[in-house]
Amino acid sequence: MQLGYELIKNQFFFRKELIERVGWFIRLRWMVVCVGLTGSVAGSLVWPPFPFQCFLAIFLFITAYNISFYLFYLRLNTSPPKDEKPYVFFTNFQIGFDLLALGLMIHFTGGIHSPFLFFIILHVIIAGILLSPPSSFIYGMIMLTYLGIEIFFQYMALLSPQPVLFQSMLSAHVPEMPQTLFLYLIYAAIVFATAALTTSIKVSLRVKGRELLSVSRYLDASNKKLNALYDMVKAMGMCTDLQELMDSATCHSSGIMGVKACAIKLLDDQKKKLRFVSTYGLSGDYIAKSEIDVEKSVINRRIIEGQVYASGRLQEKDQFQYPEDIQKEGIASMVCLPLRVEKRIFGVFCLYSGVLDAFEEGDIRFFTLISDLTALAIENLRSELTKTWFLQKTAHQLRAPLNAVQSMLRTLRKGYLGAIDPPKTDILIRCEKRIEALDNLISDLLELSIRRAGIDPKKFYPVNVAQMVDRLLPMYRAQADEKDVEIECTIQEPLSAVMGDNALFDDLFGNLISNAVKYTPKGGRIRIAIRTEDSGQMYWEIQDTGIGIPEEERSHLFTEFFRGQNARAITEEGTGLGLVIVREILNQLNGTIHITSTVGKGTCMILRMPSV
Structure with missing residues (x-):
C-alpha cells in the first residue's frame, strides 16, 4: 500500500509526469528535426516549388533552441x-517556441490550407494534459489569432499567399472570404472542442486521482493501525500480570489512536464507583481523585449502561463530576467506551485529545475494536489467574493430608505398630501406590497451573542447553539402566543458547525423557540429538523404540488427562498431563513440536525454538 501511495503522491503533488515529459520533449524534437530535414530534401526533389530554404532555416532554428533547452x-x-514551478515555466517556454516554428511552417505551406495546421491540436492536447486547464485554451487562442491575422493580411493584400503543399499552385487571387472564414471557424471550433474535452478529462482524472489518493492514505493508515493493534494484542497476550496488561493496553492505544492520553477505569464490586487502574499521558493531579462516583457523573453512568460517549468540544461542564480538572488537563475531545464482555460491563476505556473535534466516526469504530479486545484480554487473564489460584490452593490443601496418609500407611506396612500379615501388606502397598499416583497428579496440576500462569519473558535469560542436558541426563540414565534401556545423546557443537529459564527446560526435558523411558520396553534404545540449524533455530530430536502412538490417538496427545490405550496397558501410573505441560512451555519459548510415530516401532519428537 505504501508503494501505491508514494506513486500517487509523486504524480499529483510533484508533477512527476511533467518532469519526465520535459526531457521527452527535447528527445522528440531531435527526431522531428531529423525527419523534417529528410522530408524537406525529399519534398524539394519531388516537388520543385517546395520552400526548401525556408524549411531548412526553420529546422536549423529548432535545432538551435533545442540545444539551449537541453543545456538548461x-x-x-x-x-x-523543491517544487514544479521551474518545470511548468520550462514546458511553457518549449511549447511557445514550438508553436512559433509551427506557425512559420503553416505560413510557408498555405496558411489556413496547410496540412501542418492539425499539429496545433497536438500542442493544445499536450498543454491541456501537462499544464493548467486554461493553458490549453490560451495556446489555442494564440494560434487561432495568428491564423486570423494571416488571413486578414492576405485578404487585404498586405501579405503574399504561399503555395499550398501537395497542390500545384495557389491561384493568383485569394479565395472568396466567406469560404476561408467558414474554414477558419470550423477549425476554431475543432481547437476549442479539443481543448474543452482534454481539460474536462484531465479534471475528471485529477478528481478521481485525489479520491484514490484519499483512499490510499486511509488504507495505509488503517494498515498501520491494524499492525499496531496486532502488536498490542500480542503484547497483552504475553502479560501474566493484570496491571501489566492494562498498562500495556493504555500505552499501545494512545500510540495507535495518536492521542495525548488514555485511561482504564474499573467498577468496584458494588458497581457504584469507578477507579483509575491504568493511565497513560495523564498528570498526577488529574488521577489524584482516583474514585469517581457513578451516580454523580452523568457521562460515566451512561457509559456503564452501555452507551458510547464521544465529544469533540467538552463544554457541557455539568455532566462531569470534576469539570475543572478536565479544563486544567487541557482535554478538548474525549471518547469513552464500556469495557464489555458479552453483556457484562466492568469498566470504562477512555481516549483524551487536546485537539477539538479530534475523533471521526472511523476512529470511534476502530477504538471500539480496541476496547472489545482489551476487555476480552482482561477477562481472560482474570479467569486464568483465578483458575491458577484455585489449582494452587487446591493442590496445597490436598497435598498435606495425602502426605500424612502416605506416611501413616508406610508406618503400618513396616510394622512399627505391630506385625502385619502378607495379604494386608499387599493391600497397604497398593494403597501407597494409589496415593503416590494421586500425589503425582496433584504435582502435575500444580505444575500446569504455574506454566499457564506463565513467566514474564522479560525475566528470561540465555540458557546453556548443553550444560542443562549434562546436568539432568545422569538422573534419567539411572532410570533407564533399571529397564536395560540405552540412552544415546549427541550434541553438535557449536550450540547456541536459548532464551528461557532453567526451571522451564528442566520440566521440558524431564517430561520428554521420562515418557521415553517409561514407554520403551526392556532392551530398547533412546536417541537424543541436539544442534543449531542453519536458520538459527535450536533443534531437538528425541527418538525411542517404544510402544508408539496409534494414529487415531495423536490428535488427543495435548489434551488434559489423556493417555493412550497401549500406554495404560503397560502401566497405570501417569497423569496424562506431561505433554500438556510440554506444550505450555513451548508456547512460552515460541517453540514448536512435531511428532511422528509407528505403533510397535517407536516415536520421534522434534522440537524447534529460537536461539540467541
Missing part, C-alpha cells in the same frame, strides 16, 4: 527545485 534541462536536473 541538464542544469535543472543537477540541482532539482
Whole structure:
C-alpha cells in the first residue's frame, strides 16, 4: 500500500509526469528535426516549388533552441527545485517556441490550407494534459489569432499567399472570404472542442486521482493501525500480570489512536464507583481523585449502561463530576467506551485529545475494536489467574493430608505398630501406590497451573542447553539402566543458547525423557540429538523404540488427562498431563513440536525454538 501511495503522491503533488515529459520533449524534437530535414530534401526533389530554404532555416532554428533547452534541462536536473514551478515555466517556454516554428511552417505551406495546421491540436492536447486547464485554451487562442491575422493580411493584400503543399499552385487571387472564414471557424471550433474535452478529462482524472489518493492514505493508515493493534494484542497476550496488561493496553492505544492520553477505569464490586487502574499521558493531579462516583457523573453512568460517549468540544461542564480538572488537563475531545464482555460491563476505556473535534466516526469504530479486545484480554487473564489460584490452593490443601496418609500407611506396612500379615501388606502397598499416583497428579496440576500462569519473558535469560542436558541426563540414565534401556545423546557443537529459564527446560526435558523411558520396553534404545540449524533455530530430536502412538490417538496427545490405550496397558501410573505441560512451555519459548510415530516401532519428537 505504501508503494501505491508514494506513486500517487509523486504524480499529483510533484508533477512527476511533467518532469519526465520535459526531457521527452527535447528527445522528440531531435527526431522531428531529423525527419523534417529528410522530408524537406525529399519534398524539394519531388516537388520543385517546395520552400526548401525556408524549411531548412526553420529546422536549423529548432535545432538551435533545442540545444539551449537541453543545456538548461541538464542544469535543472543537477540541482532539482523543491517544487514544479521551474518545470511548468520550462514546458511553457518549449511549447511557445514550438508553436512559433509551427506557425512559420503553416505560413510557408498555405496558411489556413496547410496540412501542418492539425499539429496545433497536438500542442493544445499536450498543454491541456501537462499544464493548467486554461493553458490549453490560451495556446489555442494564440494560434487561432495568428491564423486570423494571416488571413486578414492576405485578404487585404498586405501579405503574399504561399503555395499550398501537395497542390500545384495557389491561384493568383485569394479565395472568396466567406469560404476561408467558414474554414477558419470550423477549425476554431475543432481547437476549442479539443481543448474543452482534454481539460474536462484531465479534471475528471485529477478528481478521481485525489479520491484514490484519499483512499490510499486511509488504507495505509488503517494498515498501520491494524499492525499496531496486532502488536498490542500480542503484547497483552504475553502479560501474566493484570496491571501489566492494562498498562500495556493504555500505552499501545494512545500510540495507535495518536492521542495525548488514555485511561482504564474499573467498577468496584458494588458497581457504584469507578477507579483509575491504568493511565497513560495523564498528570498526577488529574488521577489524584482516583474514585469517581457513578451516580454523580452523568457521562460515566451512561457509559456503564452501555452507551458510547464521544465529544469533540467538552463544554457541557455539568455532566462531569470534576469539570475543572478536565479544563486544567487541557482535554478538548474525549471518547469513552464500556469495557464489555458479552453483556457484562466492568469498566470504562477512555481516549483524551487536546485537539477539538479530534475523533471521526472511523476512529470511534476502530477504538471500539480496541476496547472489545482489551476487555476480552482482561477477562481472560482474570479467569486464568483465578483458575491458577484455585489449582494452587487446591493442590496445597490436598497435598498435606495425602502426605500424612502416605506416611501413616508406610508406618503400618513396616510394622512399627505391630506385625502385619502378607495379604494386608499387599493391600497397604497398593494403597501407597494409589496415593503416590494421586500425589503425582496433584504435582502435575500444580505444575500446569504455574506454566499457564506463565513467566514474564522479560525475566528470561540465555540458557546453556548443553550444560542443562549434562546436568539432568545422569538422573534419567539411572532410570533407564533399571529397564536395560540405552540412552544415546549427541550434541553438535557449536550450540547456541536459548532464551528461557532453567526451571522451564528442566520440566521440558524431564517430561520428554521420562515418557521415553517409561514407554520403551526392556532392551530398547533412546536417541537424543541436539544442534543449531542453519536458520538459527535450536533443534531437538528425541527418538525411542517404544510402544508408539496409534494414529487415531495423536490428535488427543495435548489434551488434559489423556493417555493412550497401549500406554495404560503397560502401566497405570501417569497423569496424562506431561505433554500438556510440554506444550505450555513451548508456547512460552515460541517453540514448536512435531511428532511422528509407528505403533510397535517407536516415536520421534522434534522440537524447534529460537536461539540467541
